[in-house]
Amino acid sequence: MNDFLGRGFIILTKAPRGTKDILPQAVGEWTYIEEKIRKMCAAYGFGEIITPVFEHTELFVRGVGDTSDVVQKEMYTFDDKGGRSITLRPEGTAPIVRAFLENSLFALPLPLKLFYIISCYRYEKPQAGRLREFHQFGIEAIGSDEPSLDAEAISLASAIFKALGIKNLSLIINSIGCPSCRGKYNAALTEFLAGRAGSLCMTCNERLLKNPMRVFDCKSPECQAALLGAPRLSDYICADCAAHFDKVREYLDSLKISYEVDEKIVRGLDYYTKTVFEFVSDDIGAQGTVCGGGRYDGLSEQLGSKKPFPGVGFAMGLERLLLLLHEQGAHLPGASAPDIFIANIGQGAAALSLSNALRKFNIAAEMDHGGRSLKAQMKLADKLGARFSLVLGDNEVLSGVAALKDMKTGEAADFKLDDIAPLSAAILKGKKTD
Ligand code: HAM
Numbered sequence: 001m002n003d004f005l006g007r008g009f010i011i012l013t014k015a016p017r018g019t020k021d022i023l024p025q026a027v028g029e030w031t032y033i034e035e036k037i038r039k040m041c042a043a044y045g046f047g048e049i050i051t052p053v054f055e056h057t058e059l060f061v062r063g064v065g066d067t068s069d070v071v072q073k074e075m076y077t078f079d080d081k082g083g084r085s086i087t088l089r090p091e092g093t094a095p096i097v098r099a100f101l102e103n104s105l106f107a108l109p110l111p112l113k114l115f116y117i118i119s120c121y122r123y124e125k126p127q128a129g130r131l132r133e134f135h136q137f138g139i140e141a142i143g144s145d146e147p148s149l150d151a152e153a154i155s156l157a158s159a160i161f162k163a164l165g166i167k168n169l170s171l172i173i174n175s176i177g178c179p180s181c182r183g184k185y186n187a188a189l190t191e192f193l194a195g196r197a198g199s200l201c202m203t204c205n206e207r208l209l210k211n212p213m214r215v216f217d218c219k220s221p222e223c224q225a226a227l228l229g230a231p232r233l234s235d236y237i238c239a240d241c242a243a244h245f246d247k248v249r250e251y252l253d254s255l256k257i258s259y260e261v262d263e264k265i266v267r268g269l270d271y272y273t274k275t276v277f278e279f280v281s282d283d284i285g286a287q288g289t290v291c292g293g294g295r296y297d298g299l300s301e302q303l304g305s306k307k308p309f310p311g312v313g314f315a316m317g318l319e320r321l322l323l324l325l326h327e328q329g330a331h332l333p334g335a336s337a338p339d340i341f342i343a344n345i346g347q348g349a350a351a352l353s354l355s356n357a358l359r360k361f362n363i364a365a366e367m368d369h370g371g372r373s374l375k376a377q378m379k380l381a382d383k384l385g386a387r388f389s390l391v392l393g394d395n396e397v398l399s400g401v402a403a404l405k406d407m408k409t410g411e412a413a414d415f416k417l418d419d420i421a422p423l424s425a426a427i428l429k430g431k432k433t434d
Helices: 024-043 057-063 069-075 093-102 145-163 179-194 203-208 213-215 221-226 237-252 318-327 348-359 374-384 394-399 419-431
Strands: 054-056 077-079 084-087 112-121 133-142 169-175 272-281 291-297 311-317 340-344 365-367 388-392 402-404 414-416
Touching: 024 112, 024 133, 024 145, 024 318, 054 057, 057 084, 057 093, 069 311, 077 318, 093 112, 093 311, 133 145, 133 318, 145 237, 145 272, 145 291, 145 311, 169 237, 179 203, 179 374, 203 213, 237 272, 272 311, 291 318, 291 414, 311 318, 318 402, 340 348, 340 374, 348 365, 348 388, 348 419, 365 414, 374 402, 388 394, 394 402, 402 419
Parallel strands: 340 365, 340 388
Antiparallel strands: 054 084, 077 084, 112 133, 133 311, 169 272, 272 291, 291 311, 388 402, 402 414
């Protein structure tokens, strides 16, 4: 690594593997996405919720499930100084259902519709679109098992993709039934796969004992080959679950949201029941699942509630969303540039107070804090992308008049410094015509 004089140096430590700094140049893109998300969530009646970054480990063990890869291999778990086992949240659904129960949010009109934009932590092998610290936007609608809610959740995800101009996303849906029909199916699948255990990988042999449907998630060609001719969940699904799934599809058809039913979609977290879905892209390599979600009708009881509060939700990975937007050449806002750069020659105090006066009008004003020459200040104004510049020297301060210069056209006009309104109006006008 070199410093700005080209001298080599070794930084004390780098950011941990699988984490990424979001630099000022990129923050504009994040805020742009978040604004679109917040606007759309408001239109769909979802209110924001913020929960802690860490939770008691048992929340995820019980909620996400001890047969999931997330709990078995990927959690950041440690004992705190009080000897309690703590885990950095690997996902948002279990914490939000916990908050729903703990804060008696069930007393509010149901379903309660919540959204969140959070960081998550999973100890996975980092690669493009897969990080150890990543960010999710997600929603949870809790307190109704109506299939219209599943369709509304899917249509919100779809509306957000549309608002961001994302193309070529496929929506894949499936129903994985309820514990009663899935129990029968699991027994049939286990019997089928037991005869092929020799061709399954080690992980799938474990899956066979604990959660055989997870074998569908395996990428190994041998395991996929072993699944050929396996019993189909749709042949085992009970009448209630089948009717629920039919309704979800009917609603999606009526909303003209196209989808494909894929029985191989089983999702990696244990709380799912009935509807599961994913939005997948071929444009960003192996980690193509941009959004995943589904119904979790038994989760509140898993977390201790006596009463069921069925729910449905999804989460999309913001890093994957950004990868996709870049891949598809979307126009994203860059770093924000100042509206005006106020250069000064020995008039630092005047430049400071003029900057502050303009900032009161919502104008982004910048000045030199590096003791630069006038020439270097103008170079800096250019580098920062300032729309206007204004020079304050002894003459300007004495006469009370300074020239506002448009950095693109070079046009300049004089303004009085003791009456800020016409000056700020001219700057704001320039801003609006951009
Ligand atoms: P998930 O499928 O585990 O579901 O994650 C949702 C999304 O988060 C993925 O589709 C992906 O875009 C992103 N994601 C997951 N892991 C990583 C990673 N290591 N690096 C970057 N992005 C990642 C859930 O988390 C559920 N809580 C979703 C849900 C909400 N289901 C119902 N409600």
